[in-house]
Amino acid sequence: MEQNKKDLSVIDQDLPLKNRLPLALMEKIEGYPENRRRPVNKIVFKNEYFQLTYNTKNVSFAISSNGDLVYSAIPYDTGRNYIQRAAIQYLLHPGEIRQYIERHQSTLEKYLMLSIFQVTGHRVMEDSIEVSHAYQAILQNPLLEIQIAGRLMQHDETGPLSANLAGKFLFSENVKTGIAGYISEYLTFVIQLTNSLPLMIDGKVVTLLDKQDSLLISNGLTSHSEIDSAVSLLPQEVQTGIKQGLVAAENIPMTNTQPLLRSKYGDELANVRKNYVAHSVAPAEAEKYFKNIHSIENRHLINVVSDIHTKDKNLPFVNRHFNILAGDISDSHAVDKEIEGLYVIGGHELVDVLPETTDHSDKQWDKWRPFFNYEWFTTLLKNPDEAWYRLPTGDHPFYEVVKTALEPRFPKMKLLNNASLIYNNVRYIGLTIPVALTKRKQMQQRFILAALEKLLGEDTAIPTVIVSHAPLFNELSLLSESSSAYNKAYVCDEPKIEQLFQQYNIIGAIHGHHHIPASSRRFNKVQFAGKKIFVVCSIYSKVNTGFELMSLLNEQG
Known part of the structure; x- marks a missing residue:
């Protein structure tokens, strides 16, 4: 017991505003020996692919993937924060995410029509059987559904998307991007994290909770969130990974959808980026083809x-x-x-x-x-x-x-x-x-x-x-x-x-x-x-x- 007090006092000296950190977080920080060499970004919690760090300088938390995990094989893919936000909202409100996608059906049909053209070189109409099948594929794959919700959030905030639509919207091409594996590991980590510490996660920001933060609790994932129904909709291997992640604190091998790792595909990813031609269209130019729903x-x-x-x-x-x-x-x-x-x-x-x-x-x-x-x-x-x-x-x-x-x-x-x-x-x-x-x-x-x-x-x-x-x-x-x-x-x-x-x-x-x-x-x-x-x-x-x-x-x- 005396030794524990001594160890925590060392962390106390390292951390400004130390009284605002609960003892559970202090103990987690103390448990990672590498933190003694880290004056600013202290590891609070980690598993095989992600970690939570605490910035002692600006008093903030951040989730980051380790250097091996790749978010997306699509070069210059700017959708990660939107997709992570959609992932959190899917856990909290899966029915509302489905409704959000369905309200955007006409927008999605345009994206799918263009996606099919990018892959096949053949033009199809928005009401074609090919577009209909591609739309149904989204609704049948929860990890793709999360991605599509995130892409639509990006569309609504920044304007129409245009680069590599096939990888973003077609199931057959999306499986090659590694994003589904990233989402499954991200979901596993954030559920594991919020069940271990008094935190709120909204897909980007991580906030330390106190007793008066009812708005934070209602707007993000916390240990109070009811997510069983949403988890039950995910692929079985993702559910298994989440359950395994909750059994122990960290570093459990996962059996979920395989993520894209630089250690295996680094050279291939570098070549794709080197030879990539975006074929982007300015959002202002594409805006006229989409209606505001x-x-x-x-x-x-x-x-x-x-x-x-x-x-x-x-x-x-x-x-x-x-x-x-x-x-x-x-x-x-x-x-x-x-x-x-x-x-x-x-x-x-x-x-x-x-x-x-x-x-x-x-x-x-x-x-x-x-x-x-x-x-x-x-x-x-x-x-x-x-x-x-x-x-x-x-x-x-x-x-x-x-x-x-x-x-x-x-x-x-x-x-x-x-x-x-x-x-x-x-x-x-x-x-x-x-x-x-x-x-x-x-x-x-x-x-x-x-x-x-x-x-x-x-x-x-x-x-x-x-x-x-x-x-x-x-x-x-x-x-x-x-x-x-x-x-x-x-x-x-x-x-x-x-x-x-x-x-x-x-x-x-x-x-x-x-x-x-x-x-x-x-x-x-x-x-x-x-x-x-x-x-x-x-x-x-x-x-x-x-x-x-x-x-x-x-x-x-």
């Missing part, structure tokens, strides 16, 4: 959405309750006289409010003339992509003019340019942060501090949510460190901001900007200023017309 009506009571970038002058969704629009809503001078809620300014609003005429002598330009001598403004007129990081911080008079130009187009919205409003006993503070000014971080954070000091006032008790287009800083952002847009220097360096978060009842932050897909998760709970704060990033897509904030607010209540 999702309803545009959204009934969330407090609906969060951002980065719509509508190009047809209309918002592509309808919500008659309270909306939080976190910037970059229109690229076409959109108008909506009925939508209600609050709206913060993003980068694209700065261009979208400008007159459509290029004749600067026109009186429409009068309100903008005070800014003509600024280099950042002239650049904004000529090439907006070159102007974003030259913009002034959010306390500049320019943003008030932007606000007054937007208001007539959305008369029932409250435009918050460094202002606040109270709705249903929650205070929302809208800060104007169109972009992440990384190189001027200190200036940006001085602005944030001054704005918060002014707007928070004397009421320290009212629940408060801060809304901005770009995130305030990394600690309150959902952008992954693996993203090319991530900058590790964009952290909170102003201690007085953290002090305000401690002093006031700030319960959450909302942002957009980074176009994070829903498959990467639209909310998280993070530790900042000594307390747990929710972060929401809800980017528009056909499958995601907003995030229901009430669920998080109710947990706080």
Whole structure:
């Protein structure tokens, strides 16, 4: 017993925020000798093909496959997170996954028609017997059904797919990709993991549970999840692998669908990638061949959405309750006289409010003339992509003019340019942060501090949510460190901001900007200023017309 205490104390010294890790996780970390040589990514749990690691620096968990397991033989296959998400949802709601696929039947028939042409060179119609048989094959193979659900999620979020459709949609070709084996091993691991530790897995993010995380429990796989009916639908060899995985803690040989291993097929995979020709078509070009099967009506009571970038002058969704629009809503001078809620300014609003005429002598330009001598403004007129990081911080008079130009187009919205409003006993503070000014971080954070000091006032008790287009800083952002847009220097360096978060009842932050897909998760709970704060990033897509904030607010209540 004394020896165990000694070992755990060593781990205590290695791990920051150690008091937030349950003893069960501490003991797992201590049980892997290689962790003593790992200052950051500690192994928490592993089996033959996967491992869970804990990043002691950013206090996060991640599931990764070992170097031998191949997700897909399809080069540049970007669907893994979507397919893993579909796998988790299949365990939780197999009937809903089937319904999701059936609603997309017309979309699938187009994909299958194109897939058959890629394999045979013969064109068939969408209502042909060949397409019908290929569609039925999906419904008869749960591991392919999971993949198809994931591909359709990707289609709905990012636009139509085009490269190697046969490997993605035809059973005869899909069996060669190794994805079914990957899914079976992934399912085995996540079930084994959640039955061993108090964690929630949604297909990408792994979250440590506490007693108040009812929303997390309902949205992902945990030890509380009822999955017996879904497991019973899987192939028998997968069921056997899952049952074997639950018998012991780790490293049990599996007898399920064979995964694709680099140790056996490495040279072959390298040659395929070397000689691969994608034959991709841009999603915007293929979009016209697919119809949107999702309803545009959204009934969330407090609906969060951002980065719509509508190009047809209309918002592509309808919500008659309270909306939080976190910037970059229109690229076409959109108008909506009925939508209600609050709206913060993003980068694209700065261009979208400008007159459509290029004749600067026109009186429409009068309100903008005070800014003509600024280099950042002239650049904004000529090439907006070159102007974003030259913009002034959010306390500049320019943003008030932007606000007054937007208001007539959305008369029932409250435009918050460094202002606040109270709705249903929650205070929302809208800060104007169109972009992440990384190189001027200190200036940006001085602005944030001054704005918060002014707007928070004397009421320290009212629940408060801060809304901005770009995130305030990394600690309150959902952008992954693996993203090319991530900058590790964009952290909170102003201690007085953290002090305000401690002093006031700030319960959450909302942002957009980074176009994070829903498959990467639209909310998280993070530790900042000594307390747990929710972060929401809800980017528009056909499958995601907003995030229901009430669920998080109710947990706080």
